[in-house]
Amino acid sequence: MESNAHIRVNNLNVFYGKDHALKDISVEIPNKKITVIIGPSGCGKTTLLKSFNRLLDPTDNVKVTGEVFVDGENIYDPNIEVTHIRKKMGLLSQKPYPLPMSIYDNIAYGPRLHGEKNKKKLDRIVEHFLKTASLWEEVKNKLSAPASRLSVGQQQRLCLARGLAVGPEIILGDEPTSALDPKSSQHIEKRFLELKQHYTIVIVTHILRQTKRLADYVLFLYMGRLIEHGPAQEVLENPKQEMTREYIQGIIS
């Protein structure tokens, strides 16, 4: 089975203690597209997303079986070194969590971790990615101010820039606009549509309209099972499964 997908999931099962959170998930995430994971709350959307960069590890009592291949490497192989996997993915969480340091240091944090010490290069990286996240104009005169002073919308764009600065190929977003006002959400959505030229993007959302605006590919999860997946138009307009249809029409939630 030859595949060049960045992310390929094979028979993934996740347990939280006795709770079987994800059941036999097998799917390929298409490259350089926006894949949106939808489903009612508690169906395992976030768990699936976090399994892609092993962010389930810090959770107490979690057990994972099956395989997730990132660029052909099984990241659940016990011999794998996890930091280089995580470096391949930028993460946006539900609420932005700026690191407790200045705006500049937030962006420079990742590159510094991976050994970049040259001040000029760091300056360039910071400017470049703040521009990519369209935050540069708003913060260029206060780069040394604490990041926590930015508005929530600005913080989320800062987190986007921070994630991009380590040079990932993949962007993961866990309901990345749920804490934002409509204007800031729009801002983030626009960035995603630009970024999909260069990045593979996976987003979890419970907003159907957002799915329609962004998705190229849709996964529908229900009670830990992958019910249906396929190109956005097919899944959203002509779902094969009864359950998907009901969810999209708002009967189950």
Next chain:
Amino acid sequence: MSEESLGVQRRRLFWDRASEKLLYLLVISSGLIVLLIAATLYFRSRPVLQMQPLRSLLFSLDWHPSRGSFGFLPFIAGTLWVTCVAMALAIPVCLLTSIYIAEYAPKKFREWINPLIDILAGIPSVVYGIWGVLVIVPFIKEWLAPLFHVSSTGYCVLAGGMVLAVMVFPFIIHLSTEILKAVPQELRDASLALGATKWQTIKNVVMRRAMPGIVAAIVLGISRALGETIAVMMVVGNVARLPKSLFDPAYPLPALIANNYGEMMSIPLYDSALLFASFILLLVVLYFNVVSRMILSGSKWSSYYYG
């Protein structure tokens, strides 16, 4: 509404209002006790303050109560020495311990180590003193001092500092563990997702975010250490001289007060001098408490971290 139920109603409302006032009074009066103690100490130490200028009281080495000279420097220095040694020993151990408990320890381990540390806080201080006399003092006399080619009785600054360090462990460990656990997991995830290792995340993100709280925990530990009396008194030697090394005896303020109050009251002004010593101690502890409170409740510094 009948006459009777109107009465019941009135009584209910009366007690409702009265209970609030009563509780308020109780709270105020316990707060007032601090002021009351401070005022008593101040007024009772006035005779010695009138006799000798404040500067010489605080900075003179001359302690000869029978000749009427009260220089508190040896005692103030003794207090500072012992407290500094205790904190120098306690801070690294406590921080690393709480990092392990909060960040690495599996839940099971946490469940049995926490009560154990709690017990440490509950041991009476005289027991620590005896343990110090039986273990720490001989250890210093027979092993540590010869290692540095000094002779020491073992009753010294270091012994006091070591006993005191163990006594503040539970307070600092407990508080800083709670503070570390209060750092949101998402913040750790954000750092891990950028490819940071766990240790890099703890060092650069978790500790940084928790720093104001940890400083407050340490300051609280200091203010406890400053006032600890019995255990320190039992191992520190109690010689009213300026200690020159860790192996010299010292005489901290609380020990001075506890040893002499009620004993040598025939000497004029002695009683006033001891109350002045208590007053200094109270002010220092109050100062550290206020500092830790300011750090915890959003001073300029913590706003940098919390926004």
